[in-house]
Amino acid sequence: SQQGEEDPQALSIQEGENATMNCSYKTSINNLQWYRQNSGRGLVHLILIRSNEREKHSGRLRVTLDTSKKSSSLLITASRAADTASYFCATEAGGGSYIPTFGRGTSLIVHP
Amino acid sequence: DAGVIQSPRHEVTEMGQEVTLRCKPISGHNSLFWYRQTMMRGLELLIYFNNNVPIDDSGMPEDRFSAKMPNASFSTLKIQPSEPRDSAVYFCASSSLGPADTQYFGPGTRLTVL
Numbered sequence: 600s601q602q603g604e605e606d607p608q609a610l611s612i613q614e615g616e617n618a619t620m621n622c623s624y625k626t627s628i629n630n631l632q633w634y635r636q637n638s639g640r641g642l643v644h645l646i647l648i649r650s651n652e653r654e655k656h657s658g659r660l661r662v663t664l665d666t667s668k669k670s671s672s673l674l675i676t677a678s679r680a681a682d683t684a685s686y687f688c689a690t691e692a693g694g695g696s697y698i699p700t701f702g703r704g705t706s707l708i709v710h711p
Numbered sequence: 712d713a714g715v716i717q718s719p720r721h722e723v724t725e726m727g728q729e730v731t732l733r734c735k736p737i738s739g740h741n742s743l744f745w746y747r748q749t750m751m752r753g754l755e756l757l758i759y760f761n762n763n764v765p766i767d768d769s770g771m772p773e774d775r776f777s778a779k780m781p782n783a784s785f786s787t788l789k790i791q792p793s794e795p796r797d798s799a800v801y802f803c804a805s806s807s808l809g810p811a812d813t814q815y816f817g818p819g820t821r822l823t824v825l
Binding site for chain 2: 629630632640641642643644647687689691698699700701702703704
């Protein structure tokens, strides 16, 4: 079964609004990564957050990690139409395996 | 750097034919991954190589699928014989420090099996 699952499956907002996506996982991890995928393209890495970190920022992106709840969130502030994409979290499969597993993603649409 | 290169970008073939997908990882990266993405199943890891050696191929669907990495700069994913249910987008990705590190994805190969 998949390790990470994103929520919601789809999100539709207006330009300028904030977008929040969540990722839950099942077993302990060393790190968690967020990726973006524009339609018809490969995935692009956004942020990696390690298990001993609680929050990380990159431009308009803010990622939090709560290891006690086994969850992470990705916040995009002041969204733009160009942020329209699918967003995936990637975690290790667990059980000592470092094989990465991706969730099904959150499809974000930002209306201009 | 040109990034991860995949070829072909699109492939349309008929059921029963052999399909070969190609990948050139980023120079210096020692880990290579093949993924398959479909609407139904999402993004699935098929196989992972480290230093040209297959480490985990548990995601390979069945014997019709095979992957090779003859050297650090080239990998192939072969499907023989192909079936309509193999239709998907196949991605190759590479990383420099292993599977827990940032992965760099290629543009993908969209495979359609008629």
